[in-house]
Amino acid sequence: MEEKSDCENCKTWEEEMYWKHFNSMHFYQILPKNFNDHLVLPEKFAAHMTTHVPDIVSLIGPSGTMWEVETQKTDNLLLVGDGWKNFVKTYELEENCLLMFKYKRNSRFEVLIFDQESFCEKESCYFVKKCRHTKSEHENHKKRSVREVQALR
Known part of the structure; x- marks a missing residue:
């Protein structure tokens, strides 16, 4: 059996150090057609991380x-389910948007979002918040707002 050259040994060592010991790693995805229900993560990432990624992860926009x-x-390795669908809907993701992922070994993906035309960050994504109001709270707020406008007349 032929022994690997020093450069090949270094490359193997570097790859092993990166995938097994670094606390975070980056990759990007250009959203394909039919990404609304699931997103297939890059093959290389999945090959190295499938056993390390838990059944539930956090996406931080x-x-x-x-x-x-x-x-x-x-x-x-796929991102699926209602959590993914809600992320897509809330951030108004479209085919060919570019998402930059930073995976942290604590089961978190930090995600930057770039539009499909300019590949600049989507400014609106910095102002997205999850609404925690119930439907009845929204109705009360709407009624109160109508009364306040009528009182100003």
Whole structure:
């Protein structure tokens, strides 16, 4: 058996150090067609991290809002479920948007979002918040707002 050259040994060592010991790693995704229900993570990331990524991860968008998202491990590693669908809907993601992921070993993905035309960050993503009001609170607020406008007339 032929022994690896020093450079090949260094490369193997570097890759092992990165995937096994670094606390975070980055990758990006350009959103394909049919991304609304699930997102297939990069093959190289999945090959190294499938056993390390839990069944539920957190996605943290540019606004700091956190979404709990299911992962599914098949031949690939997928982000799936209502958490992913809500993330897509809230951030108004579209085909060909670019998402930059920073995976932290504490089961978190920090996500930056870039639009599909300019590949500049989507400014509006920094102002997204999860609404925690109930439907009845919204109705009360709407009624109060109408009364306040009528009182100003």
